[in-house]
Amino acid sequence: MNIQHLMALNGDNAKLLEEIYQKYKENPANVTGDWAIFFHQLENEGNPPSNGTAGASIVPATGSPSYKTPPSGPQMGGKLSLSAMGVLNILNAYRRQGHLAANLDPLGINQPNRSFIETKLRELSQEDLDMIVDERTSGPGLGAVPLKEVLQWYEQTYCGSIGSEQYYLVDDEEREWLQIKMETTANSEPVSHNTRLRLFRKLFEADYFENFLARKYVGKKRFSLEGGETFIPMMDTLVQEAGRSELEHIVMGMAHRGRLNVLVNIIDKPASQIFAEFEENVDTSLDYADVKYHLRYSNTLKTESGREVKLSLAFNPSHLEAVNPVVTGSVRARQLLKNDTNRTRFMPLLIHGDAAFAGQGVVSETLNLMNLEGYDVGGTFHVVVNNQIGFTTLPNESRSTLYATDLAKGFQIPIFHVNGDDPEAAYRTMKLCLEYRQKFHKDVIIDLICYRRLGHNETDEPAFTQPYMYNIIKKHPKVINSYEKFLLEHTDVNKSELENIKKEAKEYLEDSFNETKKQKIKIKVDTMKGVWANYSKDPLDSQPATQILAEQEEKILHAITNTPDNFTPNSKLVKLLDTRKKMGKGEIPIDWGFAEAMSFGSILENGFHIRVSGQDSQRGTFSHRHAVLVDSNNGETYIPLNHISEKQGLFEIVNASLSEYSVLGFEYGYSLSDPSALVIWEAQFGDFANTAQVIFDQFISSSEVKWQRFSGLVVLLPHGYEGQGPEHSSARLERMLQLCANDNIQVCNCTTPAQYFHLLRRQILRSYRKPLMIMSPKSLLRHPKATSALDELMKKAFQEVLDDAEAAKAAKKVKRVLFCSGKVYYDLLEEKEKGKRSDVAIIRIEQLYPFPLERTKELIEQYKTANELYWVQEEPHNQGAWFFIKDIFDEMYKTRNALTFIGRKEYPSPAAGHVKVHQRQQKEVVELAFQ
Secondary structure, eight states: OOHHHHHHTSGGGHHHHHHHHHHHHHOGGGSOHHHHHHHHHHHHTTOOOOTTOOOOOOOOOOSSSOOOOOOOOOOSTTTOOIIIIIHHHHHHHHHHHGGGGSOOOTTSSSOOOOHHHHHHHTTOOHHHHHSEEOHHHHOTTTOSEEHHHHHHHHHHHHSSSEEEEOTTOSOHHHHHHHHHHHHHHTTOOOOOHHHHHHHHHHHHHHHHHHHHHHHHSTTOOOOOOTTOTTHHHHHHHHHHHHHTSSOOEEEEEEOSTTHHHHHHHTSOOOHHHHHHHHHTOSOTTOOOOOOGGGOOEEEEEEOTTSOEEEEEEOOOOSSTTTHHHHHHHHHHHHHHHTTOTTSOSEEEEEEEEHHHHHHOHHHHHHHTTTTSTTTOOSOOEEEEEEOSOSSSOOHHHHOSSSSTTGGGGGGTOOEEEEETTOHHHHHHHHHHHHHHHHHHOOOEEEEEEOOOSSOSSTTOOGGGTOHHHHHHHHHSOOHHHHHHHHHHHHSSOOHHHHHHHHHHHHHHHHHHHHHHHHHTOOOOOOOSOGGGTTSOSSOOSSOOOOOOOHHHHHHHHHHHTOOOTTOOOOHHHHHHHHHHHHHHTTSSOBOHHHHHHHHHHHHHHTTOEEEEEETTTTTOTTSOOOOSEEOTTTOOEEOGGGOSOTTOOOEEEEEOOSOHHHHHHHHHHHHHHOTTEEEEEEOSSGGGGGGGHHHIIIIITTHHHHHOOOOOOEEEOOOOOSSOOGGGTOOOHHHHHHTOOTTOOEEEOOOSHHHHHHHHHHHHHSSSOOOEEEOOOSGGGSOTTSOBOTTHHHHOOOOSEEOOHHHHHTGGGOOEEEEEOTTHHHHHHHHHHHHTOTTEEEEEESEEESOOHHHHHHHHHHTTTOOEEEEEEEEETTSTTHHHHHHHHHHHHTSTTSSEEEEEOOOSSSSOSSHHHHHHHHHHHHHHHHO
């Protein structure tokens, strides 16, 4: 009985109560489960609701647990008593807050809080306890039994080793399904003999693996799972249950704690490979790779059901939760590639630490994506390996909530807390949660509450800061020992069965260790397989042909400038479509929006899939794209680029959550799993990319050298100084360039629509994949000179450097060469034309990295009469591309100061905050370039 029912019993709500009751009489399924139970109980007592009813309640009391006669109170027609409302009130107390009374902490430091439950129980008399409770009220499977047996059943269900938080779920079906599942077995479903042996096997393997590494590699960091070994049999349960469901592939993300254990004992990575990594058996001439507890691995396992399940553990840096959106994005791509429309065959699994889950903002940012149309993956499975400590920080020092998982409640995610010393409870919970995910296609969380037997790493001394906790841990028995004792004393498992399991586990590790030593096993790098098999690992010198045919242009033009007959676009967009028709006919120059639409269309028409996301990507922050049209009469949408031809690729463009960190991570993960798709993330303003810096640093720029993982992700970062202030000017070009090395990424700053057109096509048509960072324009979207001729799309290709066409005609007259990149070119061009300066050449570096060194040398040679070389930028001296460019020129000329800087002076902020100041500074920069 919930508060809704209690309020309805008030006489003022008699009419409402009669209406609900009438629905129930027509069909009990017309009302929620609680109402159905309530009315069924009343009818059994012969008292259907009537006008003027009043509610009865149990008055709470304080003090130690005791039973006494409840005070008298108003009753329904003289019959409504504890049996109808009071019992449901007590049972719902278990459902709602029984988790507080559950036995969850294996160390016993955090004791169960039974105050809420005891408040309900102490009001009961012996007569109440002996009262027979109707089978509809007692719960599924109990039948008509005394109340005391019902309470004992609910104690076992909600206050044992499993604490469930599901009462707050708004969806009645989900909440009641979970309650029925748990109450049917009292969360104590019988565990078979063979299952117990399997749980023991995985538990022993987890424990012995850590002990083995500790003996063989003394003092080496391994980030032990000791204290949380139950995680391994729980994960094994997930794999086995996946084999009995539709699941085919689980993509996992986890930090370093217990990672080696998972690799060997869950994903079946050969232990010899782990030992080779400890031995560092690697070709020292290679400078790639990461520490062993960051590496990825993938394997296909045959389960007991006979079905195969693939497991992929994603690489992960030490930014503990940064991998979350990467994994979910990867799964989204796989679901599309494999036509998993129900999202039941591919599932993301994220494994968290308690301190990281509560403290890292990317966790909540990624959770927020779960129900968004462009990011739905059918539910992410979460496991928190809760050590009840961070590095040296206790829970009360690191979070403001009772549980580490509390932030997830706001997302309507059911949470199950499990005592890490109870492997069978973990087994039951895992089965229930996977079934829930597959049925309701939603996230679910298991909070495995355990402890960390050692310090943060194996050389750390935890007793320095937590002496009390670690005194308890030293005396606390290992879970493998307590479970073995339970099996031998309380089940039909015999000692010889357990000893055989131990013997096999020990022999495997010993044999693998000897194999590593004798055969000198080398570290293997798993790369360029599956969907990546047809791509080259090394960049090729040749450039793909990016021009399009006239008939292809006509087909795309028709698609992007026409709407269905019954579709009414905004009147201003009608004008936009007409303008684009003129551009497509060559009547007027093409602008940025048209070039992008044509580039997208040609890529789609070639059969490639395109995915674009960003806060305002459908319209475009600066209203230039309008990829999705909205009917002015009914709000229906139309995507012109999805109507080019029958065999075209899918165009997916998503207005994203205002979260640069998680959304960029998601798109990066997507690009890893589908290299044949053009995946684009667009920042609302380029400056906002700084909140996603972890993804740039730890994944996009370094994944190739650390993990041999490639990506063709395109990032659009609006950049340019137009007097819009510090946060709307700079995409922090200097940071992007600082990340450049070994041809890892591409950084471009285009100045014409045609250049942008060819750059996007080059990105998808190449036989290899490298991330592409584009400093995309703002004012240039509509700048009268930032246009191109239509035939440039059909004749030319992307040029990494653009020469000054006018200056080149009389190169010998040129005395000064201005090198620049991006929007500032048009300011310089205007000044040059105004002053009729034929002695100045303006060269645009369209691709800053990899730097086009040979072409730049050719142009310098072309203007060899020039004795002044300048780099001109809008950004302050300590920002932008200056220091990157300076180093290149100094190396080119083997001397310092080969190139002179022109730009704003050093400044701690990207730009001035007032338009007048900006205009003065911009004028000074441009004038100085021609003095």
